[in-house]
Amino acid sequence: MKLRSLFVTLALAFLLVLLAACGNAEGNDNGEESGNAEGGNSEENADSGGGTTEVLVDGSSTVFPIMEAVAEESQTENPDARVNIGTSGSGGGFEKFAAGETHISNASRPIKEEEKQAVEDAGIEYTEFEVALDGLSIVVNQENDWVDQLTIEELNKMWSVDGNVETWADVREGWPEEEIEFYSPGADSGTFDYFSEVVLGEEGQIRQDASLSEDDNVLVQGVTGSPNAIGYFGYAYYAENTDKLKAVPIVNDNGEAVTPSQETVQSGEYNPFSRPLFIYVKHEALQDESVYNFAKYTLENVGRAAEDVGYVAKPDSDYEQALQTLDEIAGQ
Known part of the structure; x- marks a missing residue:
């Protein structure tokens, strides 16, 4: 009997200790989870800028x-x-x-x-x-030593789908019989719209073999990569690459060939491409x-x-x- 009583006493003591330990563990788990959640939310709110748009x-x-x-x-x-x-x-x-x-x-x-x-x-x-x-800039490769200026009529002939221009010799007599590579902003570009309106008119369409891109840096790379290339984009992209590109002087409404610059754009002398x-x-x-x-x-x-x-x-x-x-x- 004594042995049985001792066994029961020990079993009850062990059960009480086990229950106490489980209670403490649950308390600790709940406390830690609550603290972590609050801390995490605070950090997330800080990271989000407190609702900053x-x-x-x-x-x-x-x-x-x-x-x-x-x-x-x-x-x-x-x-x-x-x-x-x-x-x-x-x-x-x-x-x-x-x-x-x-x-x-x-x-x-x-x-x-x-x-x-x-x-x-x-x-x-x-x-x-x-x-x-801005002065929309018509650019050629630095190695191009024959294009000294262009008129709007010549640009129309070059860029129009109906212009029948394949080589530089087709644009002006005496220029090389080398096939021209054309680079243009994409159709969603305001620069494309502006150029098309000025050069091709409302009914005109740009030639189908022109390489189009919404990324002006791609156009810069295209023109710098070929001595027979021509392209156009905003003045800032030309200004960043004057060591690689040449801006073509454009004959304005006074019959003067004008190169884009801050001065000629501000004065309106660089027309019709000042905008x-x-x-x-x-x-x-x-x-x-x-x-x-x-x-x-x-x-x-x-x-x-x-x-x-x-x-x-x-x-x-x-x-x-x-x-x-x-x-x-x-x-x-």
Whole structure:
């Protein structure tokens, strides 16, 4: 009996110890899980910027270098700011703008009527701001030593689907009988639209064998890679590659052959390829502090940024007026 009593006593003691240990373990597990969850949520909230809106910008690859420079400066001064800039081309940018996917749309041409209609149909109110000037540049390879200038008529003949131009000799007598390689921005690009309107007219179509790309750096590489190539894009991409490319002087409406530069673009002497550059800002988005701050920072600094990357600034008074308009829209 004594042995049985001792066994029962020991068994009960062991059971009590086991139950106590399980209780402590459950308490510890619950405490640790609760603490980890709270800590994890706090870190996630900090990483997300406390609800900071990511400013979404898309559109023209020509305007991109300007807006990229502005965004980098803005984020240096405001580390919590988040700005995402795409390069879908002016047309592609307006499609995203109408779909409500962006707050700001960059464009190297004014918005078209059908694009206006799409934006209006989506119930989106917006304002257009001119941010800089550009000189669309016609470029050839550095080894090209025969093209001294081109007229709009010659460009039409070269780039038109009906121009029947295959070699440089087909453009002008005395030029080499070497096949020309053509490089152009893609059809969604505002630069493509502008060039087509000026050179080919409303009914004209670009030649089918031209290599098209929405990435201007691809066009630069194409022209630098062949002595018989020709292409066109915004002035900033030429200015970055003057050691590899030659800008072709274009005969203007006064009969003068003019090379693109900040001076000739600002004066309008480099015509018909001097043009304004734009951003389109969604009114409703300006109610968000992040979007408003970035739009304001852009208009305050875009002139300097434009010149830093090779474009031409507007007069200071134009930016001051734009800032007043922005504040009126935002209710500031």
